[in-house]
Amino acid sequence: MGNNPVDRKELILDTALKLFTKNGFFNTSVHDIQKDAMVSIGSIYHHFGNKEAIAKSLFHHIESDITGIIESIMVNHETAHDRCRAVIAKFFEITEHNPDQMNFLLYAKHREFMPDQQPLCSSRPFSLMSQIVDEGMERGEIRRMDPLVAAVAVFGGAIRLIFLELDGVLENPLRSYLHECWQCAWRSVTG
Amino acid sequence: MGNNPVDRKELILDTALKLFTKNGFFNTSVHDIQKDAMVSIGSIYHHFGNKEAIAKSLFHHIESDITGIIESIMVNHETAHDRCRAVIAKFFEITEHNPDQMNFLLYAKHREFMPDQQPLCSSRPFSLMSQIVDEGMERGEIRRMDPLVAAVAVFGGAIRLIFLELDGVLENPLRSYLHECWQCAWRSVTG
DNA sequence: GTCTATACCTGGATAGAC
DNA sequence: GTCTATCCAGGTATAGAC
Incomplete structure (x- = not known):
């Protein structure tokens, strides 16, 4: 959970944490995370399987x-x-x-x-x-x-x-x- | 907010409170409230306009x-x-x-x-x-x-x-x- | 591992009869 | 005021190429 994420997985987690706390879990779509982290949806689902797993x-x-x-x-x-x-x-x-x-x-x-x-x-x-x-x-x-x-x-x-x-x-x-x-x-x- | 709601509006509120606290606001659909309260969707929207207004x-x-x-x-x-x-x-x-x-x-x-x-x-x-x-x-x-x-x-x-x-x-x-x-x-x- | 495109469906909201 | 039927946007998740 460093401030300088190296791999995609950490980048996704950092972005998700930011958006979840800012807007809440339910007001944050996977697309939001994808856009903010500048990563593809496919990548997110590859690493985590589903949205709940990110949380x-x-x-x-x-x-x-x-x-x-x-x-x-x-x-x-x-x-x-x-x-x-x-x-x-x-x-x-x-x-x-x-x-x-x-x-x-x-x-x-x-x-x-x-x-x-x-x-x-x-x-x-x-x-x-x-x-x-x-x-x-x-x-x-x-x-x-x-x-x-x-x-x-x-x-x-x-x-x-x-x-x-x-x-x-x-x-x-x-x-x-x-x-x-x-x-x-x-x-x-x-x- | 009595335990013996007389009109539809109070019934809807009581049901919504129950479901919101049990499952959370976002896990409760208007359809859920409608079914549980045995009231029509139309009735709910007539009284409250939208879901947020119920809350x-x-x-x-x-x-x-x-x-x-x-x-x-x-x-x-x-x-x-x-x-x-x-x-x-x-x-x-x-x-x-x-x-x-x-x-x-x-x-x-x-x-x-x-x-x-x-x-x-x-x-x-x-x-x-x-x-x-x-x-x-x-x-x-x-x-x-x-x-x-x-x-x-x-x-x-x-x-x-x-x-x-x-x-x-x-x-x-x-x-x-x-x-x-x-x-x-x-x-x-x-x- | 990463991407794009897309399938599928839930759920909020409306229309319009009664 | 209440109901049923329906619309449609947005969101999760998948398929499949690279």
Whole structure:
């Protein structure tokens, strides 16, 4: 998913991501992708078989990118406090530098165009985030409560802010809200 | 939007809401609505003109319902504490009793099928919720911080939980999480 | 692997009788 | 206001040459 696609397949994926997030999956025809990527229809169907498969491939690429990022955060940080903060900071960063990726991951209604897809919250990145919170509770960093509630309390506000950014309604850069947002998040589950 | 529609128009709206939330706007054809509601195509087009107008009408109905609910909460409760808690409690209640309504309001990507629609966060219910938080900050109930951050901190976790409920991944009834969820929310912006 | 041309059909919308 | 029959654009997907 680099910015400088070498082969046709990557070019098609990059173009599809751009158009899907801009206009939505259903408002984007294969012809649109074909024209924008300056590739033939035949080429697209050769590589992906059908339109849904483009979205699937996109989703799995992004999901595995994000999973890798979270895993590396888990390796490099010890405490739930540092891990959660790092995850939110990284999500903010991706949202600002690569909004299409975040948009497609978080915002798209995947099940509408990939019927066999699990809900997003069951995906690997989200289960890792829950796991981080669970471990923090076991370690005594986070006060005892329902683990699910703790997870949504820690990440809910940040995710909301990401949506606002993707909707283009934030006055200031997303990152400028990080400090206060994190203070609220952490305060909500401690003490 | 009653459960016992009298005229054709309401029947069409109820059916459309059901199908839109179940299968998505783009996976629902006017023919589907027609069959499910046992009404003719002509009747649908007579009342609404086109498919998008059905969604628009639906959205405005729901938006104004929710707006009314929040306004009445603002009348009946004095403090930001009580108001915010009541809003979340009510949202949970609606989600459980009328999931389609909440689904369509919160979850649908409106701008994909209603291009001239403002983003949801700019809608009346959401601006009222922000206003409640703002006033709470002026009154000194909520500690000084960016008003936007305060709003997402108060409501972010609850909204996340609602999404989880709508995705059908909660083990227990949504309302059983209310108490802890609210504790986190309020703690995040006070003290 | 890539292309063009085209088949096929779904689905939004209209016409016009009642 | 409601219905049936029909139109037709646009979109997915395929065929088959290169």
